[in-house]
Amino acid sequence: MTTPWPRIEALFFELLELPPDARAERLAALRASDTELGRELAALLAADAVPEDPFALPSAATTAEALAATARELPAQPVLEPRAGLAAGSWLLEEQIGTGGMGSVWSARRIESGFEQRAAVKLVHAESSARVLARFVQERRTLSRLEHPCIARLIDGGALGDGRPYLVMELVLGAPIDRWCDAARLGVRERLALFIEVCGAVEYAHRNLVVHRDLKPANVLVEGSGRPKLLDFGIAKLLEDDDTLQVRTQEHERLLTPRYASPEQVRGEPISTASDVYSLGVMLHELLTGISPYPAETVRAPELARAICERTPTRPSASATAGANADERARRRGTTPGALARALRGDLDSIVLAAMRKEPERRYASVERLADDLRRHLDGRPVAVKGDGLGYRARKLVARHRLAFGTAAVAAGLLVAAGIAIAVSARTAQSRLADVQRLSDLRQLEDLRAAADRLWPARPTTAPALQAWLDAARVICARRPEHEDALARLRARALPYGAEAAERDRGLHARAGELDAAQTRLASMRWRLEHGRGDLRGLDERIAQLEREIVELERATAERITWDFAAPADRWEHAELVQLLAELARFDAAGTGLVAEVEARAARAVGIGRLATETHAEAWRAASAAIRDPARSPRYAGLELAPQLGLVPLGPDPDSGLWEFAELNTGRVPERGADGRLAIDSETALVLVLLPAGSVRMGCSPPGASSSPEDEDPFARPDEQPVDEVVLAPYFLSKYEMTQGQWLRFTGANPSAMLAGQRHGPHTVDLRHPVEHMAWDEADATLQKLGLVLPTEAQWEYAARAGTRTPWWTGPDRDSLADAANIADAAAMRAGVPWPGVHDWPEYDDGHVVHAPVGTYRANPLGLHDTAGNVWEWCRDEYALYALPTEAESGLRLWKGGRERCGRGGSYLEAASSSRSAHRGHAVLGAREATIGVRPARVVE
Amino acid sequence: MDPRTDVTRLLADWRAGDRTAAERLLPAVYEQLRREAARQMARERADHTLQPTGLVHEAWLDLARESRHDWNDRAHFLAVAGLAMRRVLVDHAQRRAALKRGANARKVGLDALEAAEPVPEPETDWIALDAALERLAALDPRKARVVELRFFAGIEHAEIARVLEVSERTVERDWRLARAWLRAALETEGAGGTQ
Structure with missing residues (x-):
């Protein structure tokens, strides 16, 4: 190495820039004059030419592995016994909700980050073997790749002080799917619909290369909302791991639930997605019939294992009538054993048996195919598994209600082409076609329901679409008598109604x-009369009375419920017509049906336009003039405000001078009292304040850390830094948090956990209290329907700061909050609910235990109430760093990909530091908390 | 002393012009990164796998959280972090090499083997890399720093440029030559056969 390094460097880059021929030439020349230099440069160029890192230099992944290994070597700590109150990271264990071979599951609560959030925490036993730990780590890895509405979500994970890992998962409050279906008395179709949702979740896992391996009713919980959730991926397997070692399978065999295990699982053979298909088949059989597909005597594991591997499972239709409690099982499905067997015979028998075939390769090739067939069955289309016989397919073709034949001739042609064996006269084809078209109404109803959900907000622009919707709906409703006639005609063909059926x-x-x-009472009375027992006075009379009642009840219960037909197509058509008529009745119900709701919405859409241009035209002219005039409204800097649909000007606030407007969809227009202040009650509408354009310095800095002392805040947290100046266009923001009354009037429901009518301490919650306990996307969707939006964090902080730079809008010290905020305080302590935030400032007393009616506390300089405390207010932004850029005008933080949204302002549950203007709460999208509400905003149009 | 306060003070010294502060910072940052690695391993969240960049970033945030800081310190911190990460990984590799030698002496139980995490393939020879990097540093210290920051701290070129106070183009060129040089050096070494 005699050549100096800088020369080597210069030559290296010089050579790199030469074309290959010239490079070789130059290199040869160099080598001729200095052999070693030539060799070294040739080696460097060769190394440079190698595309990407095949040599042993670390990549991000290998560095990470090495780091992980290093981290694991850190010393372990003593064992911690799980108990209520134990902290797992920021989660506090509450109570044990389950336990098993591997560990225990606890309900837990997180309070640390501001929002209160509940979850399930899964811990392994302290004495767990390395293998159990490895499986636990695997579950975490597995879950981390799955995000599906029907799979219980992984929220967090970590290790206890003693190094034992834990998982934090979505807390699913629900019942196992079989128990839920029975309790809800779901019929076959409803059960199938629910089961298809479960298939969707399993299929999703498969597409992500995860096999569940332990599907059973206990691992599929149905929530109150009716959504199934798949749990427990503890023994799930990642398909790309090729370590199908015997050890794993044996271990696995001990853990799985034999009743739902596939033959290959029982035998310890390799497992694939087909194993899940099998377990789904068993579950489906049980959901449909209430009993296992294998005979009842095979309850003990060895016999059951043999049955799984050798015996042909019972057909669902045979199970429907088998066993001692067949009547009860059928009743739980809203039917009778005979009718249930008929509903299952054919398609469903074939589908279940195909899913449960012994040989994995002969089952449905995927869960999706299984679900497809179930959907086909529900739609009355031919199922794939039963590819047999043209007669079968033709039958389906006739029955298919979604079919819309162009003309009767085409229909008849198709039927003939399909080789239907029965003679079809032109006349029957004609009437059949009418039936088919009529039944497509059921599908149209579904479409209309979906469309109605999109026709928001109620504005003149949506009015024509609403009108078109109503026209279509009325056409369908007008056909109701036809359907009733058809039903009557069909019933005339029903099989005789015997005494037994009655x-x-x-x-x-x-x-x-x-x-x-x-009848029992009557029998008892007659017996007493006969034997002269007990008090016989007036017994004759009472018996006569009871007999009359019984006659009445017999008449009432004599209504025919089940109808049976000789032709399967008739049977199917009957079921469809009954469903269609029930749906139509609900759809068109006076006052409560969807048609009535859309009529009201359409009227409002038109009315709102008229309100702006006619009824409130004068008020709007005056408002626009006052706002435009810099002498009267200096803060608006000459803003030109056009009339805004759905808003009525209420004049300026006497203190802030800012204009306020009532939102007409949310209630009655409030009035100003003699002092110019608004009178708010449980009936009044949202009040939106027009906030002028301006800029806000978001966030704060710890003392001494910033060149600008104004930004200092001793409570500053890392996510509030660095301070970011954001410029905003004018916008509307609600003067108060949205109330339970306003939400209830618009949506028809009140999601709040602290519900109107409940008593908390000295106060009873009423409809003036803030609405809470809605997930972020529910808040977002509801506001969109109203033509409103969630404020951005920048808009929120601009409004909450109201020009101040101090930690609270009230001043630099928490004491300044007196009478201005409802936070954790002595009132809560007195009521026996020591909210976590109370210990910081136990002397403070705001008088309220939970939230207070909106506007109870002092307004800030912009006339906004409760920006500090009461409830957190959802913001539009994802929880992201201030270093990221913002959108012009709205100040929305430009970032996508996180799972958390921000909330601002603290709540009745938190300490004063959480109600600082800069403080950022954050929670996952689906979180519903009794402490999170909403303060709507609106874009200036 | 709490390593965190130590880091803060040393960073301040460095900013004030004390160039030896970087060397003295090392043990403190090393400890910080080790802690952070342990913490992240314990968490291993869904959206969060252990990545050198993330690790260094989190270690910095942690430090920032605990102390009053100036955001410009970040560049200084990163400059040390690369070196610290290199030490973390090389120390670990040396310990493992020692363990392996010990393990051959006695039989390892089946359980231990099963619980063991998969070994990264192909395995990086951290020790050889470290030695090669040492020789590169003797020739051209800046190129060795670029490698350190990029390999060990996972920092992007643009940020490396800020840390080293050179242009991004210089970083690109340094990286290209250093990479070729290291590869050539390691190949020669591999032929010679170190453990």
Whole structure:
């Protein structure tokens, strides 16, 4: 190495820039004059030419692995016994909700980050083997790649002080799917619809190369909302791991639930997605029939294992009528054993048996195919698994209600082409076609429901679409008498209604229980009369009375419920017509149906335009003139405000001088009292304040850390830094948090956890209290329907600061908050609810335990109430760093990909430091908390 | 002394012009990164796998959280972090090499093997890399720093340029030559056969 390094460097780059021929020439020349230099440069160029890192230099992944290994070597700590109150990271364990071979599951609560959030925490036993730990780590890895509405979500994970790992998962409050279906008395179709959702989740996992391996009703919980959630990926397997070692399979065999295990799982053979298909088949069989596909005597594991591997499973239709409690099982499905067997015979038998075939390769090739067939069955289309016979397919073709034939001739042609074996006269084809078209109404109803959900907000621009919707809906509703006639005609063809069938229907009737009870009482009275027991006075009369009641009940319960037909197509058509008529009745119900709701919405859409241009035209002219005039409204700097649809000017606030407007969809227009202040009650509408354009310095700095002392805040947290100046266009922001009354009036429901009517400490919650406990996307969707939006964090902080730079808008010290904020305080302590935030400032007393009616506390200089405390207010932004850029005008932080959204302002549950103007709360999208509400904003149009 | 306050003070010294502060910072930052690695391993969240960039960034945030800081310190911190990460990984490799030698002496139980994490393939020879980097530093210290920051701290070129106070183009060129040089050096070494 005699050549100096800088020369080597210069020559290296010089050579790199030469074309290959010239490079070789130059290199040869160099080598001729200095052999070693030539060799060294040739080596460097060769090394440079190698595309990407095949040599052993670290990549990000290998560095990470090495780091992970280093981290694991850190010393372990003593064992911690799980108990209520133990902290797992920022989660506090509450109570044990489950336990098993591997570990325990606890409900837990997170309070640390401001929002209160509940979750399930899964811990392994302290004495767990390395293998159990490895499986636990695997579950975490598995879950981290799955994000699906029907799979319980992984929220967090970590290790206890003693190094034991834990998982924090979405807390699913629900019942196992089989129990839920029975409790809800779901019929076959509803069960299938729910099961298809479960298939969707399993299919999603498969597409992400995860096999669940332990599908069973206990691992599929259905929430109150009716959504199924898949749990427990503890023994799930990643398909790309090729370590199908015997050890794993044996271990696995001990853990899985044999009743739902596939033959290959029982035998310890390799497992694939087909194993999940099998387990789904068993589950489906049980959901449909209420019993296992293998005979009841095979309850013990060895026999069951043999049955799984050798015996042909019972067909669902046979299971429907088998066993001692067939009646009860059918009743839980809203039907009778016979009718259930008929519903299952054919498609569903074939589907279940195909999913449960012994040989994995002969089952459905994927869960998606299984679900497809179930959907086909529900739609009355031919299922794939039963590819047999043209007759079968033709039958389906006739029955298919989604079919829209162009003309009767085409229909008849198709039927003939399909080789239908029965003679079809032109006349029957004609009437059949009418039936088919009529039944497509069911699908149209579905489409209309979906469309109605999109026709928001109610504005003149959406009015024509709403009108078109109503026209279409009325056409369908007008056909109702036709459907009723068709039903009557069809029923005339029904099989005879025997005494036995009548007796069975009586049992299915809603008032069957009353009749039973009355008959029992009557028998008892007659016996007493006969044997002269007890008080006999007036017994004759009471018996006569009861007999009259029984006659009445018999008449009421004599209504025919089940109808049966000789032709399967008739049977199907009957079921469809009954459903269609029930749906139509609900759709068109006076006052409560969707048609009535859309009529009201359409009227409002038109009315709102008229309100702006006619009814409130004068008020709007005056408002625009006052706002435009710099002498009267200096803060608006000559802003030109056009009339805004759906808003009515309320004049300026006497203190802030800012103009305020009522939002007409949310209630009655409030009035100003003699002092110029608004009178708010449970009926009044949202009040939006027009905020002038301006800029806000978001965030703060710890003392001494910034060149600008104004930004200092001793409570500054890292996510509030660095201070970011954001410029905003004018916008509307609600003067108060949205109330329970306003939300209820518009959506028809009140999601709040601290619900109007509940008593907390000295106060009873009423409709003036803020609405809370809605997830971020519910808040977002509801506001969109109203033509409103969630404020951005920048808009929120601009409004909350109201020009101040101090930690609170009230001043630099928390004491300044007195009478201005509802936070954790002595009132809560007195009521026996020591909110976590109370210990910081136990002397403070705001008088309220939970939230207070909006506007109870002092307004800030912009006339806004409760920006500090009461409830957190969801913001539009994702929880992201201030270093990221913002959108012009709205100040929205430009960042996508996180799962958390921000909330601002603290709540009745938190300490004063959380209600600082700069403080940022954050929670995952789906979080619903009794402490998170909403303060709507609106774009200036 | 708490390593965090130590880091803060040393960073301040460095900013004030004390160039030896970087060397003295090393043990403190090293400890900080080790802690951070342990913390992240314990968490291993869904959206969060252990990445050198993330690790260094989090270690910095942690430090920032605990102390009053100036955001410009970040560049200084990163400059040390590359070196610290290099030490973390090379120390670990040396310990492992020692363990392996020990493990051959006695039989390792089946359980231990199963619980073991998969070994990265192909395995990086951190020790050889470290030695090669040392020789490169003797020739051209800046190029060795670029490699350190890029390999060990996972920092992008643009930020390396800020840390080293050179242009981004210089970083690109340094990287290209250093990479070729290291590769050539390691190949020669590999042929010679170190453990």
